[in-house]
Amino acid sequence: MTFVGEQGRGPQRSPEQTERLRLELVEALVKDVGADWVYDDPAVLDTYAWQYVAEAATGSQYMPRPLAVVLPADTHEVSAVVRTCNRLGVQYKAMSTGFGMWNASMTPDNLVQIDLRRLDRIVEIDSQNMIAVIEPYVTGNQLQTEAMKVGLNTHIAGCGAQCSSLASATSMMGQGWDGVSMGFSNRNLLGFEWVMPDGEIVRVGSFDASGADFLGDGPGFSVRGIVRGFAGALGGLGVFTRAAIKLYPWEGPSKLEMTGTSPSYDVRIPEHHTAAVIVVNDWDGMAELGYALGEAGITTYLGRNAPSLMAGVLGSDNHEGAELYRIPMMHELYYSLMCVMTARSAEEAAWQRRVLRKIVADLGGGCLTSDLSLAAAWSFAGALRAITRRVGVVGMARSIPGMLRMLARDVRRYGIRRVPTAMQGLLYQSLVRSGMNMRGVFRFAGTFWTAMGSLVSWDNAIRGAKVGAQVKKKYIDRGLIVDDGGDNAWGGLYEGGAYAHLEELALYDPRDPTCREGVLEYIVETNLACIEHHCGDSLNAVGPLNHALFSPVCMDYDRYTQRIKKEFDPANAADASMYTDPDFAPTGNAASAFARANADRAPIRI
């Protein structure tokens, strides 16, 4: 079963022809970049074939192997490699930190994997104009670390701060915790340098015209829209070798103070910053809360973690995480948002906290914050009341032993004086440094895949979460995915709440073929539900098969992407198996995924 498209649609070559081609290709690539930077050893190729959610494309944890891996040193070498691929009639695809099956091809032995690892410089941080110019292998973490030294901050996508900022800005989606103040990856892309599908190097945006990187569009049509649009071309339109990224103010220290050891680092929340878990009573309250916080403009980071995900992040191993998740108070912490507020002064911090407490009190909820005042204690009581409404007094009483165990553990780990704020410290580092995302989603079962999650209004995102949860229930009942109570909606609000997303994660065991198959069905079924219930196109709508599904109900967007692909890459040199395929026609294998998901649909009530 496959999900993104059809495997093996590339040129048909005999094994001998493939080996001859490989030899010729390697010889040419060695001329382009030097012998040290070309690999064709099968095991090395497998380290590029092994990818997160490869099972969605191939049914195994390996994607099809490339013909060779090449590591160019600069843009000119990238261009040379691209020209070689064009000349020899093989496809290429670039990757930077390379996390996910979309970095690979669906076709075996027809791809040169361009690993951009050697292009890893922060070229410039222009603190006056709040712009960074970076190469592909600069991670969100590196850029943020350096930006914070000059009072600036950067958007980091949910895949984690170890991932490339450029890849997210030029070629992928890029939702993250900081969306409320720093937007979405495509909104932060200013100029960029692009090795086009035939190897020509162009510079796009204002820096091509004026030498300054302040505008990604124009002159003329927005090429930014063409090369990446909403979701990015996932490597299907050439290679991006440099990008100018918009930065944002950081009202915090240049370096976070912390103690402790792995896996329990204890971060001190800076004096005028506040980390909070905000609890309300129901989904309607959540909708109001999101909009009110967005409008108030007090949060720098704002988002939702489902209870199971929170437990996964807070626990230092699966035992702890599972135990935490069993505590009724935690298990039922559905209607909550997490936020970090970053004020410049004590007055501003006090004002932000007052506004937060007022908003949440008006909604009959409360919050658990890092601020240890009387007013904060009262708000905490409000949060407890909201949770009690959900779990009942008995549930609260049943939570006590688990909470005490957790407390004892935290005392051992952080010391008695740090306990009141240690939890918020974890929350703070998780949101601000985006370094704990992997803990939540991978450790419990091995991996996860995501569903729903279009950029829509916040109400619609919540509607999507309700739809997703109902579909998911069926797969939980079949024992195929982690029982997260049906709810594992992760997401947040963007640009002051102008738009939002909630994606419905499903945690599963990637080693178990039954789970893998089951999750694919779940993904297909949620995609069908997205269409039927008007939840927008799904986050995982990558590859021609999904475009065939979503495009007809979304203004035929794939007709445009296909035209862009044909126009810019008539030779189809850049592998577009995750982008668009003008000649795509689903065959038996792909169609069966839909048939199976369609056969037994979960009933959905909104």
Add this chain to the structure above:
Amino acid sequence: MLSNDFQALDELRPLAEKCPRCSLCKFPPLVRVEDAASSGVCPSYEEFKVHASSGGGLLVMALSLLDGRSEVTETFRRLVYGCHACGACDVSCKFSSDIEVQETLLHLRARVLSERGPLPGHAAVLDAIARFGHPLPAKPTPLGEALTALDLPRRRGAPVLVWVGPHFALDPDRHATLRRSIALLERGGLRVTTLGADEPYVGRAALEIGDRHLFRRLAIDAARAIDASGAERVVCLSAEDYATLRADVPRVASLRTRVEHVVEAYDALLAAGRLVAGRRVERSVTWHDSSYLGRLSEPYLAWRGVVRKVSGQIEVHDPPRPVRRGGGGCYEPPRRVLARIPGLRLVEMPRRREYAFDSGESGQVEAALPDFASATASRRVAEAERTGADLLATECPQGHRVLTTAAADRGGRITVTSLTDRLGESVEGVAS
């Protein structure tokens, strides 16, 4: 059944298969990054850049081999040994997972060795162990002979056994430090002894090259020799021996004697007032947490259990499995010792403690791929230079040597020193 024992490669497979290629093993736990220039934690990935040269990449190479998708080619072998086995990837990965990266890398080496034999440099090391009882082919003197020639104290019934190790015994440049260590311990009132010619090699090189039978044999011999000495504790002068005796030997041999590193002994003597660092040392110093003294010395706690699934698919180890995350290394004692030397100011490097960058000393890289070892050392020295400290201190003879060479090659902007030497300078009456 899973265990924390000395397992076989396929036993680690279910853990390895959970790797999603997230790349966290290439960086320190992200919240700890202080500096983009020091944001890589994996020396091999910094040098060779290809994913196969990272913890996650090597894990997939192992899986590819186990899956029968690839064979041990020459490229494969060079990539597997082009790694310091320093364990930094293991620490970074385990911030978010329970995958045994370091264990898998060492097992992979054993498999590569059995299928393709040693690299020439490693063949020489194994040969030296066979002929001279130590892993240093450039020093064709039997270990026992070198230890005898040192004429170190031998006292029947002494409670403290000082473990010298080949890197001290065979390097004349380190002999002054070695004698100073013993002088400091004696000055603190400890009755120390050594085994002289009876001190065997503990076998780190065999473990790192992948000759697990040889390692087992050497480990058993070392454990027997230590226990037979009747000492209450064994104080290792070398960080490599400390890591091996504390973390690895107990997995294959019964060792009842307590294992300490000499900096832990100094720390205790200073805290008890039995050693007094009185003379001022007006310098600034940055401390290099050697991989051996740090994360690789954390013991594996014995555990046997099963994997169960709860809440549908949450995988738990039953009973809970103690995971070796690197925090249990020796980090505080050297810092406390340095802090007690008046006038000496400690400035930390960004990569420190459990996620310190290796010095180029580990993993038998120097023997087989010396240029890579030098490049790693140079990166570590560059990081130390960026702190602005005058001194780069370590307490590991090989680390001292590779870092000294790298510092000199970089123009001598920082001086590599041993903690023992600086403490000796400060303690009255200990010859310097």
